[in-house]
Amino acid sequence: MPNAKVLEQKQQIVAELTEKVNGSIAGIIVDYKGVTVADDTALRKELRENGIEYFVVKNTLLSRALEGTGLEDMRSTLEGTTAIALSKEDHTAAARILSKFAEDHETFNIKTGFLEGKVVDLATIDSLAKLPTKDVLLATVCNAFQAPISAFARAVQAIVDKNGDAA
Numbered sequence: 259m260p261n262a263k264v265l266e267q268k269q270q271i272v273a274e275l276t277e278k279v280n281g282s283i284a285g286i287i288v289d290y291k292g293v294t295v296a297d298d299t300a301l302r303k304e305l306r307e308n309g310i311e312y313f314v315v316k317n318t319l320l321s322r323a324l325e326g327t328g329l330e331d332m333r334s335t336l337e338g339t340t341a342i343a344l345s346k347e348d349h350t351a352a353a354r355i356l357s358k359f360a361e362d363h364e365t366f367n368i369k370t371g372f373l374e375g376k377v378v379d380l381a382t383i384d385s386l387a388k389l390p391t392k393d394v395l396l397a398t399v400c401n402a403f404q405a406p407i408s409a410f411a412r413a414v415q416a417i418v419d420k421n422g423d424a425a
Contacts, residue, residue, distance in 0.1 A: 272319055275319060275320060275323035276323040278344055281344075281346060282344040282345055284350075284373050284374075284386075285345065285371055286353060286356050286370075287332060287341070287369045287371060288342075288367065288368050288369060290340075290341045292365030292366065297363065301359050304355055308351040310343050312341060312343040313341060314339070317337065320333075321336050328376070329375070332370045332372065335369040340369070343355075350391070353384075353387040354386070357383065357384060358387070368383055373386070
């Protein structure tokens with residue numbers, strides 16, 4: 259039986275981890291074994307630049323943190339080495355970055371993930387990874403709205419050019 263101080267520290271870690279998971283809109287759990295320090299450093303830098311919190315976690319502590327969150331189904335994947343990536347703002351960034359990293363490193367594997375408080379399967383994570391970034395999607399929407407307006411402006415200008423300045 260651990261002493262009271264150690265038990266209190268672990269309870270605090272579990273509480274903080276539960277708060278982080280509940281405060282995230284998306285998360286991915288990975289098996290990171292076999293990754294070199296240089297590759298891990300580069301991965302962490304890219305994740306940090308995209309607003310994703312990534313850290314190694316003990317399986318037992320994460321399992322306890324998942325209790326009561328609606329994500330208990332993820333506990334079955336908590337074996338071996340485990341790290342978690344949590345995003346508070348971007349639904350796709352963690353899936354996109356970690357899936358690309360997993361393609362380049364055969365020992366690095368995605369175990370499971372969640373989106374908006376629901377556990378998602380690996381196929382869903384793969385689909386999320388293939389989506390463009392939020393900025394690209396916003397630019398596409400803006401272009402779609404701008405195209406009819408531009409076409410109208412060109413048509414009006416053509417009429418003016420053809421008829422001369424009638425005003």
